[in-house]
Amino acid sequence: MQISNMVVGQFYPGTSILHRVDPRTKIIAACAFVIVLFMVNGFEGLAVMGAGLAAVIALAGIPLSWLWRGLKPVLFLLVITFAFQLFLSGGEELWRLGPVTVYRAGLVQGAFLTARLLLLVLSGSILTFSTPPVLLTDALGRLMEPLAKLKIPAYELALMMTIALRFIPTLVMEVDRIIKAQKARGAVTSGGGLLVRARGIMPVLVPLFVMSFRHADELALAMESRCWRGGRGRTIRRKLAFSNKDAVFATVVLAVLAASLWMGRFR
Amino acid sequence: MSTPIIHLNNVGYRYPHFAESEDLALSGIDLRIEEGEFVGLVGANGSGKSTLARLLNGLLLPTAGEVRVGGLATADTANLDNIRETVGMVFQNPDSQIVATSVEDDIAFGPENLGLPAHEVEARVEEAARRFGIERLRQSEPHWLSGGQKQRTVLAGVVALRPRVLVLDEPTSMLDPRSQRRFRDFIDELWRGGTTIIYITQLMEEIATAPRLVVMAGGSIAFDGVPAEFFPDRDLLDATGMEPPLAARLAAGLAARGCQVRPALTLPELVANVHAGSQT
Ligand SMILES: Nc1ncnc2c1ncn2[C@@H]1O[C@H](COP(=O)(O)OP(=O)(O)O)[C@@H](O)[C@H]1O
Ligand SMILES: [Mg+2]
Numbered sequence: 349m350q351i352s353n354m355v356v357g358q359f360y361p362g363t364s365i366l367h368r369v370d371p372r373t374k375i376i377a378a379c380a381f382v383i384v385l386f387m388v389n390g391f392e393g394l395a396v397m398g399a400g401l402a403a404v405i406a407l408a409g410i411p412l413s414w415l416w417r418g419l420k421p422v423l424f425l426l427v428i429t430f431a432f433q434l435f436l437s438g439g440e441e442l443w444r445l446g447p448v449t450v451y452r453a454g455l456v457q458g459a460f461l462t463a464r465l466l467l468l469v470l471s472g473s474i475l476t477f478s479t480p481p482v483l484l485t486d487a488l489g490r491l492m493e494p495l496a497k498l499k500i501p502a503y504e505l506a507l508m509m510t511i512a513l514r515f516i517p518t519l520v521m522e523v524d525r526i527i528k529a530q531k532a533r534g535a536v537t538s539g540g541g542l543l544v545r546a547r548g549i550m551p552v553l554v555p556l557f558v559m560s561f562r563h564a565d566e567l568a569l570a571m572e573s574r575c576w577r578g579g580r581g582r583t584i585r586r587k588l589a590f591s592n593k594d595a596v597f598a599t600v601v602l603a604v605l606a607a608s609l610w611m612g613r614f615r
Numbered sequence: 616m617s618t619p620i621i622h623l624n625n626v627g628y629r630y631p632h633f634a635e636s637e638d639l640a641l642s643g644i645d646l647r648i649e650e651g652e653f654v655g656l657v658g659a660n661g662s663g664k665s666t667l668a669r670l671l672n673g674l675l676l677p678t679a680g681e682v683r684v685g686g687l688a689t690a691d692t693a694n695l696d697n698i699r700e701t702v703g704m705v706f707q708n709p710d711s712q713i714v715a716t717s718v719e720d721d722i723a724f725g726p727e728n729l730g731l732p733a734h735e736v737e738a739r740v741e742e743a744a745r746r747f748g749i750e751r752l753r754q755s756e757p758h759w760l761s762g763g764q765k766q767r768t769v770l771a772g773v774v775a776l777r778p779r780v781l782v783l784d785e786p787t788s789m790l791d792p793r794s795q796r797r798f799r800d801f802i803d804e805l806w807r808g809g810t811t812i813i814y815i816t817q818l819m820e821e822i823a824t825a826p827r828l829v830v831m832a833g834g835s836i837a838f839d840g841v842p843a844e845f846f847p848d849r850d851l852l853d854a855t856g857m858e859p860p861l862a863a864r865l866a867a868g869l870a871a872r873g874c875q876v877r878p879a880l881t882l883p884e885l886v887a888n889v890h891a892g893s894q895t
Contacts, residue, residue, distance in 0.1 A: 566711035
């Protein structure tokens with residue numbers, strides 16, 4: 349697999365309503381979604397949330413292939429989560445395959461946690477798919493503004509997030525390059541047993557750390573040279589403004605979340 | 616005499632981690648650069664070029680002597696804001712200099728730091744993007760750009776601060792030959808527009824036509840003059856570990872074989888000289 353295709357949360361350009369909703373509304377909605385996700389404890393609730401999410405995906409016009417690309421890197425995590433729960437012992441036996449026994453409770457629990465994790469990843473992905481990174485960090489900075497009153501450097505935190513978003517793809521591409529360089533020297537970085545692969549990670553991690561530190565060092569010099577003096581007194585270039593679209597979107601999200609909580613209560 | 620835009624007076628620098636060692640990264644540097652000059656700065660690896668560059672806008676402060684920018688000493692922290700606005704810096708690796716997640720946001724970073732009004736920031740972004748041929752990439756995310764486009768984004772971000780002096784530390788060493796030439800042409804254009812240029816490079820072709828060449832060796836200035844005086848001087852070349860540009864070596868080689876070729880520093884010059892030689 350080409351590692352640079354794995355870039356998580358790539359923006360998918362578009363003009364859908366979701367693209368035009370204020371990024372602050374989307375961030376709050378995503379947070380609320382995640383909170384409710386962990387409050388709901390039945391498949392019915394998850395189903396309502398999933399349906400809501402599917403509707404939003406359709407609304408945003410994000411193709412399934414793009415969605416799939418975003419999910420691929422976490423697929424492994426989903427499988428592990430499921431497998432882990434599956435073999436929980438106790439309760440009603442379903443199948444016995446040699447030394448392995450699958451219990452009903454484990455299967456149900458595995459399915460539930462996997463579905464929850466999937467919805468969690470999807471909701472985050474939709475936020476980044478429908479929002480350019482610049483607006484995302486602008487909005488985060490704006491939302492955190494009240495923190496500045498508590499002497500928390502909100503602006504600097506937002507800039508840190510911008511820089512993280514800016515450098516993740518660069519570092520991913522560098523990992524790609526390091527892997528190719530190590531392969532050229534005969535290193536095993538894919539295939540093979542788990543142990544072989546784990547050992548193959550070290551020769552990739554070490555140069556990656558060195559590169560990250562070098563980037564950080566040079567970035568600091570470049571920022572200082574470009575008159576960075578901290579967040580105080582900087583120009584705010586983009587004005588964010590709520591509109592009717594935000595009210596509609598927020599109402600729909602609230603309705604879906606309320607419905608899923610409601611379903612959970614009567615289980 | 617007017618105040619030079621850059622003035623180094625007996626400057627020395629020692630990196631702090633090596634305080635106990637005798638090794639100075641720079642020593643005894645005297646350098647005057649007038650506004651509007653183009654200075655090529657070359658020297659072997661470790662000769663102190665980057666250290667010198669970082670002294671010019673107060674990223675490093677001299678451990679001996681004094682660095683003045685437009686008459687203001689870098690050692691006085693009250694001057695630093697002013698000095699950073701006056702002296703713009705472009706470094707080697709464009710990937711480590713881009714801060715923002717889109718080209719236009721990166722160009723805007725400097726002007727935003729100055730706290731300029733939003734419309735003024737917008738105007739400067741617009742102008743810089745157009746000037747360096749990246750106006751169509753304004754919304755692009757940096758990691759999709761080519762090396763040349765990235766380095767032009769960096770240049771636009773620095774020029775948007777309207778510096779009077781531009782210090783470039785091996786800015787083309789990570790670019791392909793065509794992007795190198797394009798980038799170098801943009802620098803010439805800025806120079807003709809009145810910006811003072813200090814251009815550090817390992818490619819002698821890039822400074823062969825510079826009006827002034829400064830050569831560093833072992834943390835000191837070994838030569839300060841015109842390229843045409845430096846490159847024919849075998850002893851000086853050996854002492855500083857430098858090589859003449861390809862065209863100069865070709866011209867010398869041809870002359871040694873008895874061809875009628877006058878010395879040259881650039882390819883066009885060599886072609887003209889060879890042509891003139893074959894006519895006689
Ligand atoms: N961060 C640093 N810490 C300690 N020594 C350094 C550092 N950077 C450079 N030096 C030393 O200072 C000298 C000059 O380096 P530098 O200015 O980078 O040269 P150049 O750019 O010409 O290659 C070298 O001997 C180098 O080893
Ligand atoms: Mg250097």
